Amino acid sequence: MTDTPILQFVDVVKSFGAGVAEVYALRGVNLAVDPGEVIAVMGPSGCGKSTLLHLAGALETPSAGRVLVAGDDLAGLTLHQQAALRRRDVGYVFQRLNLVPSLTAVENVMLPLELDGVASRAARGVAIEAMHTVGLEQQLDRYPDDFSGGQQQRIAIARAIVGERRVLLADEPTGSLDTANADQVVELLATLPERFGTAVVLVTHEPRFASYADRIIFLRDGSIIDESSASDVPPSIEPLVGMLR
Amino acid sequence: MAVREGLLSLLSDGPRYGYQLKTQFEAATGGIWPLNVGQVYTTLDRLNRDGLVGELAAAAETETAQKSYELTAAGREALGAWWSTVPVDEPPPRDELMLKMLMAIDHGRDHALAVVTSHRTALLGLLQARRREARQQTAAGVTPPHDLLAAQLVHDALVVRAEADLRWLDLCESRLLASGQPDRTDGAASERSEPAGPTARPTPARRLTRKARR
Structure with a gap:
């Protein structure tokens, strides 16, 4: 662990529209995510969860405040540098699988590396390692349509972590999966910090998946209203925790 | 479920002593329902009074021997009725x-x-x-x-x-x-x-x- 958060929000405000039509998605959000930490983000629809991820991935820019990745303020990066950040440091997994259907599984995983100028042969080697991480190393050359939804999401995770990215942003990654596949995907995400030191920010509606996180933060109307961690179980429910053991 | 139904259920596997019923009840309920052995005997007495269980004859003859209990035909019927009754939240529980x-x-x-x-x-x-x-x-x-x-x-x-x-x-x-x-x-x-x-x-x-x- 280092002292520098891998991801940090400082007084971040994000609004859309202007004047009377202005709508606030985030209102003064402060958040620090350590390397290797798993954070779950919960809250009602429209509370700003996805906006928070978009800002972390430099897919949008804040209206005020700062978003820093590994200490670097994203506002100080050129568009080219922001694109490089998305390819090298920050991986993104969406609810929709977003795999390129005409590429094989391993080619999909190689894609960000090749876009970053890594030679095909080297990119394939690194991509195979990532496919191994998600348990699909035996099915490198099959096409996305040949895989189940859960397997496709694991390929998407391989693509999002390939090249030792330091932050993985997952926006409802289990939304299109059945329970068994969803469990496998979240279990996989939760192992990434220990194996690679990757920090994971997981947006989810599901308490069972949020429970994998080190910390759970709650958004309401664009503000963080509370957070919980396993070490914060209040004394009054300790007897219940005892029963759960 | 009350203790009564729990004991009927355990006795459907054969005759039991009071203390046996206590330990089996606690194991069957996953350790969340500790029973006082006095509660077991009080419930058995009521079940006996209602004709749902009976004392085994051999045990009843000697005062010093542990009493053993068995399910009667009426008890088996009551147990069957309990198994087939589906709990419904009507009226809503006071959660x-x-x-x-x-x-x-x-x-x-x-x-x-x-x-x-x-x-x-x-x-x-x-x-x-x-x-x-x-x-x-x-x-x-x-x-x-x-x-x-x-x-x-x-x-x-x-x-x-x-x-x-x-x-x-x-x-x-x-x-x-x-x-x-x-x-x-x-x-x-x-x-x-x-x-x-x-x-x-x-x-x-x-x-x-x-x-x-x-």
Whole structure:
């Protein structure tokens, strides 16, 4: 662990529209995510969860405040540098699988590396390692349509972590999966910090998946209203925790 | 279920002594229902009075011998009726969380939302603690023995109920936000207690400051 958060929000405000039509998605959000930490983000629809991820991935820019990745303020990066950040440091997994259907599984995983100028042969080697991480190393050359939804999401995770990215942003990654596949995907995400030191920010509606996180933060109307961690179980429910053991 | 049904169920496997029934009852209920042996004998006496169990003849003849009990035909019938009766929530149970939320709403939207938040945080913290423990056990290769099935099922039930409570709290929050119910602004509002239990937590801002890694 280092002292520098891998991801940090400082007084971040994000609004859309202007004047009377202005709508606030985030209102003064402060958040620090350590390397290797798993954070779950919960809250009602429209509370700003996805906006928070978009800002972390430099897919949008804040209206005020700062978003820093590994200490670097994203506002100080050129568009080219922001694109490089998305390819090298920050991986993104969406609810929709977003795999390129005409590429094989391993080619999909190689894609960000090749876009970053890594030679095909080297990119394939690194991509195979990532496919191994998600348990699909035996099915490198099959096409996305040949895989189940859960397997496709694991390929998407391989693509999002390939090249030792330091932050993985997952926006409802289990939304299109059945329970068994969803469990496998979240279990996989939760192992990434220990194996690679990757920090994971997981947006989810599901308490069972949020429970994998080190910390759970709650958004309401664009503000963080509370957070919980396993070490914060209040004394009054300790007897219940005892029963759960 | 009352102790009565539990004892009938255990006796359907054959005659039992009172102390046997106590230990088997506690094992079958996953350790969440400790029984006093006096309760067992009191219940057996009532079941005997009602003709649902009988004392075994051999035991009844000697005062010093432990009494052994068996199910009668009427007891078997009563047990069958219990197995086939499906519990329904009619009228709705007086659930502590549900009633607390209903009372909280009476104190205005903001107070109710604060109660939602504090309870949700507590329940999620509990689920996190359980998840962490399960993953540690898996990593250590610990597999619960088969005879702990009852305890596992109790555990599963508690986890699933916590998840159900969390879903319900989400619904409460959504409905409160959609209702546009105004917060109470009269003098009574200033006298109400903000939710301290069950979480008694520092404010989010303070904890975020504490959590923030420089």
